[in-house]
Each structure stands twice: as structure tokens, then as C-alpha cells.
Amino acid sequence: MGAGWTGxxxxxxxxxxxLFMPRGADHYLVDSLDSAVTEMARPGEPREVAGAGVRTALLCGAYELGRRRSHPLLDELPEFIHLPARLGRHPALRGAVDLLxxxxxxxxxxxxxxxxxxLEMLLLFILRAWFEERTHDRPTGWAGAFADPAVAAxxxxxxxxxxRAWTVPDLSDIAGVSRATLARRFTMTVGEPPLAYVTRxxxxxxxxxxxxTDAALGAIARKVGYTSEFAFAKAFKREYGMAPGQYRRTDDQPPLIAV
Structure with missing residues (x-):
């Protein structure tokens, strides 16, 4: 079977x-790479395409993410992640697919x-498998962060x-390296200094x-390290461009992330 997309x-x-598509990129499926596209369809109810070829079953699903702010790990993902079925590789992913x-x-x-x-487990195992694949060759970005024991810790x-009121010395103690080493390796792999990531x-x-949740703003502020609701609201508005209460009231229509 073949899959393709414009460009x-x-x-x-x-x-x-x-095959995982983090941003739901347009694509098409054909029975072989040299076949022409004869029918276009949008995701929806299960359907059957008649033909003389070998019968093939496709298992498709989608995830939703809020579009206002995403984790940098997800921003780093390519348009398509292809994880071929290989004997002995990624047994957890294979098991999740078979169970589903x-x-x-x-x-x-x-x-x-x-x-x-x-489905939730499948997403976790897809991301884990992709990062494991990337760590085989000079891992960079978040793959490098997970492969670096100090940064991962x-x-x-x-x-x-x-x-917790984190400081770089606190984190370097946990990581088991010097402050300068942690700051350099953290920034190189994660893309920002340790304390900037703490805020993010x-x-x-x-x-x-x-x-x-319907937790009060004061309770949420304390859960994320702010003793003052005012300081929390100021930090939140700086990141999201709106006050926490407004964010809670605003409808967020998340884009589909197809798999």
C-alpha cells in the first residue's frame, strides 16, 4: 500500500x-505506489472501497490538541511519522495496535x-518509538533531551x-552535573534555559x-507555584495574551491530529 501527499x-x-500525522496533513492512500488516485474521501464513518485488489483493513483515529499553546515537543514533530512494523522493535507499540x-x-x-x-496509550507509544528511533543517530532537540540523563532527570x-520554587542549583543537584553544564545541555536540547522551561x-x-477542572484560580495558582493570584494572572497573561478567567470562558476549538 502507498501513502502520499502534495509536495x-x-x-x-x-x-x-x-503512520502518525501530528498536524493532520492532507494525504491520500492507494493500493500501490504506482497507482493513480481515483477517489477522494474525508474522515468519517467506516467505509468500504470495492475493487479487485487484496483486501486491506485500515485502523484510523484522531487526537485533539488546543491550538493556543502547545508543548515544544509536539511542535518539533515532522508532518509524518512512519513507524514500520519490524520484528523485535517497539513491542509496546505493536501490542497497543494489536489490542486496539x-x-x-x-x-x-x-x-x-x-x-x-x-488510543491514549497508542499516542504515548508512538511518540516514545519515534524518539527512540531518533536517538540512534546523534539525537538533537527533544530526542537529545530524553537521551541525556542529566537533562531528562x-x-x-x-x-x-x-x-516547587526551582533554581538552577536545585536542578543541577538532581541532574548530578554542574550548573553551567546543565544550563548548556538543557538549552541546547530543549531550546530554552531551565527556568524558562519551568515557567512554560x-x-x-x-x-x-x-x-x-472548575478549580478556583487561587488553587490553580498554588498548584503551579504562585502564592499570589495576582502574580499568577500576570504571568499567565504574558504567556497566553489573556487573563486566566477569560481563557477559561473562551471556547477553544482544537485542531485534529490524525493517526
């Missing part, structure tokens, strides 16, 4: 392959709960405790809490 080289897809396909092909009691959970600490992560966390 890009076609990809040959095999049984068990995963089984639940959809033969729904059973509990499938309604199993499928959304498996600092990131885990910030993610686990966004409310706090604001991303606050935005999620504003969107997904």
Missing part, C-alpha cells in the same frame, strides 16, 4: 505499520472503556513538582487545569 515523496506502507484492532474488530463488554484508553523533576511548564499545566 512529498510517497511512502510504502506494510502490514502492521503505524482486536477491540474494534470484535467489541465485547467493556470495549467502550477500553478503546479510549488504548531535570525535566522529570519539573514535571513532577511544578509548584507551569503555564501549560495551569491552562490544562483551567480547561479541564
Amino acid at each position: 512529498g515523496a510517497p511512502l510504502a506502507l506494510g502490514v502492521g505499520d503505524v 484492532a482486536a477491540e474494534i474488530a470484535e467489541p465485547r463488554p467493556g470495549s467502550d472503556a477500553a478503546v479510549p484508553a488504548l 531535570a525535566l522529570r523533576a519539573v514535571h513532577e513538582e511544578p509548584a 511548564w507551569r503555564m501549560l499545566t495551569a491552562a490544562r487545569l483551567l480547561r479541564d
